[in-house]
Amino acid sequence: MNETITVIYRTILVLAILFIIAKLMGKKQVSQMNIFDYSIGITIGSIAADISLDIDKNLTAGIVCLILYGIFSILIAYLTLKNIRIRRFFNGVPTILIDNGKIIEKNLLKEAIDVNDLQEEARQNNYFDLSKIKYAVLETSGKISFLPYSKYDLVTKEDMKIKTKDEGLVCNAIIDTKILENNLNNFNKSKDWLDKELSKLGYNDYSNILLATINTNNQVVVYEKNIRSNNKILE
Numbered sequence: 001m002n003e004t005i006t007v008i009y010r011t012i013l014v015l016a017i018l019f020i021i022a023k024l025m026g027k028k029q030v031s032q033m034n035i036f037d038y039s040i041g042i043t044i045g046s047i048a049a050d051i052s053l054d055i056d057k058n059l060t061a062g063i064v065c066l067i068l069y070g071i072f073s074i075l076i077a078y079l080t081l082k083n084i085r086i087r088r089f090f091n092g093v094p095t096i097l098i099d100n101g102k103i104i105e106k107n108l109l110k111e112a113i114d115v116n117d118l119q120e121e122a123r124q125n126n127y128f129d130l131s132k133i134k135y136a137v138l139e140t141s142g143k144i145s146f147l148p149y150s151k152y153d154l155v156t157k158e159d160m161k162i163k164t165k166d167e168g169l170v171c172n173a174i175i176d177t178k179i180l181e182n183n184l185n186n187f188n189k190s191k192d193w194l195d196k197e198l199s200k201l202g203y204n205d206y207s208n209i210l211l212a213t214i215n216t217n218n219q220v221v222v223y224e225k226n227i228r229s230n231n232k233i234l235e
Contacts, residue, residue, distance in 0.1 A: 003055060010059055011052040017063060018048055021070035036090045040073045091140045098136035101149075103223045105210050111138055115175055115211045115223075122146060129170045130213065131221040173220070174212035187214060198222070 044066060051062030080087040095107050097118060119130065121144040127133055132152040137145045171187040172180055173194055181191060197220045211223040
């Protein structure tokens with residue numbers, strides 16, 4: 001019973017200290033964690049759990065350790081506001097994932113993002129077709145920002161009272177040179193049909209295709225593995 005009370009006491013005390021540290025770090029620091037903040041957060045969480053549950057550990061030493069980590073994190077946050085080089089070192093810089101409609105494969109690999117992750121982020125931002133996106137930037141917070149081509153601006157059509165036709169989902173036909181036959185079947189398309197459409201675009205195989213999609217208008221969009229190549233669209 002005494003051990004239980006001790007654990008409760010230590011836990012409440014540690015939580016109170018963590019709350020104070022979080023408040024001192026500020027809302028931006030807590031909501032937009034960079035790699036450094038993430039590492040500090042994991043370490044602080046591990047220390048907090050350890051000194052809360054293990055009553056044999058020195059509580060005072062553990063609290064001092066938590067406070068030191070918090071102070072160090074706050075200090076780094078302050079320095080990143082004052083010095084751009086320090087900010088770039090700890091926070092990193094934004095990474096362009098789509099440049100003028102072209103998927104930058106080497107940047108996807110650098111940031112450990114595959115085309116499925118990119119498409120998921122785009123869908124969450126109401127862009128279900130990558131061909132409508134001119135630029136995509138991976139921010140230092142880990143979020144991806146999207147800039148569509150001006151003609152695909154979601155607001156201007158309604159503002160100008162232009163009648164539009166609803167579009168369906170886009171089918172991934174090829175990802176990283178591999179054909180997805182199940183997707184083709186679900187989209188009522190065959191491999192032969194896709195091969196013919198790709199042949200019209202000048203592709204006799206899939207070796208240089210990072211991503212190929214088909215929309216409900218039977219439009220095929222190809223993103224090549226070579227970042228210098230232009231997207232080719234078949235109307």
